[in-house]
Amino acid sequence: MEAARPPSTAGRFVVVGGGIAGVTCAEQLAIQFPSEDILLITAHPVIKAVTNFKQVSKVLEEFDVEEQPKTMLENRFPNIKVIQSEVKQLKSKEHCILTGDGSQHVYKKLCLCAGAKPKLICEGNPYVLGIRDTDSAQEFQKQLTKAKRVMIIGNGGIALELVYEIEGCEVIWAIKDKAIGNTFFDAGAAEFLTSKLIAEKPEARIAHKRTRYTTEGRKKEAQTKSGAGNLGSALGPDWHEGLNLKGTKEFSHKVHIETMCEVKKIYLQEEFRISKKKSLPFPRDHCNQSVTTDKEAWPVYVELTNEKTYGCDFIVSATGVIPNTEPFLCGNNFDLGEDGGLKVDAHMHTSVSDVYAAGDICTASWPPSPFWQQMRLWTQARQMGWYAAKCMAAAILGESIDLDFSFELFAHVTKFFNYKVVLLGKYNAQGLGSDHELMLRCTKGQEYVKVVMQNGQMMGAVLIGETDLEETFENLILNQTDLSSYGEDLLDPNIDLEDYFD
Numbered sequence: 001m002e003a004a005r006p007p008s009t010a011g012r013f014v015v016v017g018g019g020i021a022g023v024t025c026a027e028q029l030a031i032q033f034p035s036e037d038i039l040l041i042t043a044h045p046v047i048k049a050v051t052n053f054k055q056v057s058k059v060l061e062e063f064d065v066e067e068q069p070k071t072m073l074e075n076r077f078p079n080i081k082v083i084q085s086e087v088k089q090l091k092s093k094e095h096c097i098l099t100g101d102g103s104q105h106v107y108k109k110l111c112l113c114a115g116a117k118p119k120l121i122c123e124g125n126p127y128v129l130g131i132r133d134t135d136s137a138q139e140f141q142k143q144l145t146k147a148k149r150v151m152i153i154g155n156g157g158i159a160l161e162l163v164y165e166i167e168g169c170e171v172i173w174a175i176k177d178k179a180i181g182n183t184f185f186d187a188g189a190a191e192f193l194t195s196k197l198i199a200e201k202p203e204a205r206i207a208h209k210r211t212r213y214t215t216e217g218r219k220k221e222a223q224t225k226s227g228a229g230n231l232g233s234a235l236g237p238d239w240h241e242g243l244n245l246k247g248t249k250e251f252s253h254k255v256h257i258e259t260m261c262e263v264k265k266i267y268l269q270e271e272f273r274i275s276k277k278k279s280l281p282f283p284r285d286h287c288n289q290s291v292t293t294d295k296e297a298w299p300v301y302v303e304l305t306n307e308k309t310y311g312c313d314f315i316v317s318a319t320g321v322i323p324n325t326e327p328f329l330c331g332n333n334f335d336l337g338e339d340g341g342l343k344v345d346a347h348m349h350t351s352v353s354d355v356y357a358a359g360d361i362c363t364a365s366w367p368p369s370p371f372w373q374q375m376r377l378w379t380q381a382r383q384m385g386w387y388a389a390k391c392m393a394a395a396i397l398g399e400s401i402d403l404d405f406s407f408e409l410f411a412h413v414t415k416f417f418n419y420k421v422v423l424l425g426k427y428n429a430q431g432l433g434s435d436h437e438l439m440l441r442c443t444k445g446q447e448y449v450k451v452v453m454q455n456g457q458m459m460g461a462v463l464i465g466e467t468d469l470e471e472t473f474e475n476l477i478l479n480q481t482d483l484s485s486y487g488e489d490l491l492d493p494n495i496d497l498e499d500y501f502d
Ligand SMILES: Cc1cc2nc3c(=O)[nH]c(=O)nc-3n(C[C@H](O)[C@H](O)[C@H](O)COP(=O)(O)OP(=O)(O)OC[C@H]3O[C@@H](n4cnc5c(N)ncnc54)[C@H](O)[C@@H]3O)c2cc1C
Pocket: 016, 017, 018, 019, 020, 021, 022, 041, 042, 043, 044, 048, 085, 086, 087, 088, 113, 114, 115, 116, 131, 132, 133, 157, 158, 228, 231, 232, 233, 234, 235, 236, 237, 238, 239, 324, 328, 358, 359, 360, 361, 376, 377, 378, 379, 380, 381, 414
């Protein structure tokens, strides 16, 4: 018997953005409505596609990410049409969007997946770089090849990756916090990782199990002038592997960390000379012994709030992102989250009728599960794009839909300092107040295991190294198993937890 076809829809599905969220959303709509045209409008000539997707456990997933020319997506899904043009304006009352090529596209349901851009410490300064897409990463690489010293500001994902990957160039790393990597882990894990920054890098890297990133489409489209300004889609896992992140010197790491400080002022060389009434070069700037004695005149100087000043070739502002809502959404009545994202409800619907949003552009505003929080990550962009398409389809078909299971438990697998890092649930005891306990197991240079417990139940975990505990811990958190009788034995490596709880 022939399967019932979904009723055809009047009007169109339009998706804005060719990153992971937008492409996943368009693909899912194309699968659900094979006789319907799905329009994907994106500012950049290459799109991001998830390939080799594998659900490794209930919520942990693995996939590769490829940059592809738009034609590859259209060939895979003949009902998807990709238009490369920047959206200039949304007219939500008229249900239409205007694009840079002068066209107007009417929609019945629209999903906004325009991502985010770097939140820079200072706009318009040529010595302050943000890293977001392939173009900005290549500009960074170009600057680095001529550099002796860079300054990195920020303590999140990009900074953690850069301080480890940059070779042959001094790095001054300025962070607001006491310990490194505060968006991902606590001071204990930071200490475990810091030893890797001091040591010489091993020749051979360990094999890693995580999302891979390839740029086949970029190579094919290398001759295409995108004209997309800074509107490329975000980089992701292993983005630096194709880049030669080497400065002018012959050492691997030389990282000096300045903690608990922010940038007070940035001076160009001449401004600095005038303001400090000094002649260049200076005998040396403020730094500890790990930084080479400074006899240089630098193109740019950074004064920190701890009163120290460093000269450098350029500055990387790795200080988070701002959702891309300006200027094309101006004039519409969107409710915005505190982080500037489009607020979405449990059906990925914004405050504007028939407009959905997914990925970095949105702010999840439903009451979250006790073990989930939004972070602007590749995995969440994919999950949100997929689920937004499901919600758009359910709305058209008049069906109800429950919040997807992927939003039950926060789960992120990544790699820092060449260690596999798995974060689960409330891994940093976010929002748990003081009423929680931490349990730790650490073997220097090998693994770091931290679990967050509350009332005898596991609420979150940080797993660094090849611990092989992620699936078991995922189950323990999701099932809220009472673990009080195990006490410290919970992390005893001689106890096979799977035997107890499977
Ligand atoms: C350097 C770096 C490393 C990262 N590493 C990781 C990692 O290891 N793991 C992880 O999970 N996440 C990582 N992330 C985060 C991850 O890449 C993002 O969260 C995710 O890719 C966001 O996807 P998105 O589809 O929401 O947005 P984007 O990928 O930013 O896509 C937005 C799309 O919208 C288009 N667009 C924007 N404005 C317009 C407009 N006006 N008109 C038309 N089109 C428009 C853009 O061209 C683009 O195609 C990293 C990010 C960076 C920058």
